[in-house]
Amino acid sequence: MTATAPAPTPAAEALRPHAEQSHAAELAALAAADDRPRPPGWKLSPWAVTEYIQGTTLPDGTEITPKYIGARSVVEVAVATLATDRALLLLGVPGTAKTWLSEHLAAAISGDSTLLVQGTAGTAEEAIRYGWNYARLLAEGPSEAAMVPSPVMTAMADGRLARVEELTRIPSDVQDALITVLSEKTLPVPELAMEVQAQRGFNIIATANDRDRGVNDLSSALRRRFNTVVLPVPQTADDEVDIVTRRVAQLGSSLELPEVPTGLAEIRRIVTVFRELRSGTTEDGRTKVKSPSGTLSTAEAISVVTNGIALAAYFGDGTLRPFDVAAGIRGAVVQDPVSDEVVWREYLETVVRERDGWDDLYRACRETERR
Structure with a gap:
């Protein structure tokens, strides 16, 4: 008897649909109305991404709901950063919508918010670089078919955004696996004598908690490769x-x-x-x-x-x-x-x-x- 993979859960039945699913109509309306320049690999222009995050009413009457209630300048700096070769670090105390903003930025820019590395004390380097299907590795030896790409590697190959949540919870030696990715825009695979080069549109959004300072602080080499945007608590x-x-x-x-x-x-x-x-x-x-x-x-x-x-x-x-x-x-x-x-x-x-x-x-x- 041959087992079949379960069908993907429709967005309407998911307990928590991804941002690009729950706001698909808004993203499509913005794309149709967006006539401004788009950076390579982006689904929307920086202006349209900001309007999606902050909320607006389009000329055809489509209501774009606000995703982040806060200073527009904060969103504009974050969006502009992702259009450069600098990665984005969203920093703030718990509950300042770091993850929420990260998800919606990825949905608007790449159309995909699912390339996610969840940082914990147990996060291994494979979560950032790549791992192996050990059954195939033992049977066939090192090969591309036996390699299991990380979300970061997938984002690089496809020219999309990868998200790294709670970066400072990840052990320091694992964090530093990002340095080559962010500086050289390549991910070497020495076992196969190859490398994955980042395609246009690739970047990383990381989040970090103010309360975690001193846990696994970023090295100066890694911090220099991020532009840090501090998300404040609501002003009023x-x-x-x-x-x-x-x-x-x-x-x-x-x-x-x-x-x-x-x-x-x-x-x-x-x-x-x-x-x-x-x-x-x-x-x-x-x-x-x-x-x-x-x-x-x-x-x-x-x-x-x-x-x-x-x-x-x-x-x-x-x-x-x-x-x-x-x-x-x-x-x-x-x-x-x-x-x-x-x-x-x-x-x-x-x-x-x-x-x-x-x-x-x-x-x-x-x-x-x-x-």
Whole structure:
């Protein structure tokens, strides 16, 4: 009996479609309207890529939704970098949309965001260079058929973008495998006396976490080959509320959660709590508060709201209420059960309890502690 490979999962059935799948209509509309110069190998011009990321309305009325809420100059520098021979390093604290922006840049420029190396402490050099199908290697010896190309090698051969997530989590000796790739634009394969030369359109987008400094810092030789763009946390509470609202709506749609009223007031309160604990002061600047050990990023606020919507839809009355988000807020704040518990209790009693209109959130948070 011959086994057959399973058919690819249609984008409509995927739990999380790739950016080029979920936004295919927007990318096609931009390509049709894009009459500006495109760098070699690019699907869109730098202007169109920026419009895709920032959002716009095309002359034919097509709405391009924003993918990144932030300064346009940040996106323009990132896009311009990828049009040169310098690689791009997106640097920022957790939750500043580094991975999100990386994926959408690759989707817009190459039409493919899947050439991904996920950095961890266990990432081996084969993930950046190439590996081997050892069954074929033992049976036939070294050959191109026995070689397993890495996402980076595939991107080089096809003239596309490769993504390297959490670069500073990768061991330093493995990171340095990128130096030849980025400087010489070649990847030698000494076992076959050959090399893979990068085709036009190839480049690398890497991300790194500010909190990982000192873990596996980049060598000066490697850092020189990247142009670093720092992604800041959202500047205003309104920006962060907008980001959370949009992402929650997208996640709710993809997960097919029952519709729940947006609960904008609850989203704003969650964002306010996270921003105040992050900054160490209340939004009016009058009260100093302690900051917990966690990051309390925008991504965590999105998670708290999404979980709250699920609770409201399946176990509540269909409206997002304080009791639906209280446990999520506490779980995000209290990462260290000793020190963070003190921070959270103090904030709850000195800020939440005393703030006008927040008595229902205070009661919900206290009730969560009793469970």
